[in-house]
């Protein structure tokens with residue numbers, strides 16, 4: 280099942296010095312302006328549950344390993360480790376505007392970026408990084424004002440409509456128009472595997488009633504939510520055009536041999552990263 284998905288020609292995997300990364304078709308025409316990727320678990324130095332390309336400092340891994348993994352990813356993307364800025368995710372909807380002075384925060388220097396699930400910038404040569412292991416990565420590139428944003432949309436962030444928050448923040452900060460935005464909803468847990476309890480279903484039906492059409496249940500099974508579809512609808516409700524949204528067909532739990540999956544690895548796993556930088 281996963282093998283077929285991975286081989287889908289929609290999925291642009293590339294490998295450099297052993298590091299395997301994924302790019303998205305919708306951004307390919309902007310290669311002169313934009314660096315982007317979603318990482319896999321392949322090509323790093325970490326061992327055990329973080330084998331091998333863990334990019335999270337909060338996982339059970341050594342700092343040395345994580346830094347080496349970043350160096351390898353930076354080399355593959357041709358970006359500088361000094362330019363990286365990390366989020367500090369708490370499953371909320373706060374988005375931070377990132378400036379030149381933020382470079383290195385969370386990786387090479389101490390960070391005052393606390394409780395932030397999304398990062399935006401219109402500055403060049405700042406690499407935004409957010410983290411995942413089943414949650415939904417949301418990428419936005421504003422082709423009009425040339426600005427970028429990344430948001431971590433787990434089920435809580437999805438319920439809080441963090442994707443809408445990012446669209447609105449980019450509009451407020453940069454004058455970005457939703458109709459100029461190209462968006463990606465990246466690899467994350469699919470509806471096939473995202474089983475939830477009644478309390479989560481109730482929270483969605485109360486918080487965003489229109490999400491009802493993305494929640495279903497077969498006889499004798501648990502409820503399942505299509506988080507990627509909910510995030511896509513949130514972007515469309517915010518003015519992003521459907522034809523400008525690419526939704527990855529990869530389920531991280533089904534494809535846990537390639538991607539870290541919190542549910543697939545029963546919590547003992549590493550962190551994947553979404554990375555975006557203007558150049």
Ligand SMILES: [Zn+2]
Nearest residue numbers: 471472530533
């Ligand atoms: Zn799945």
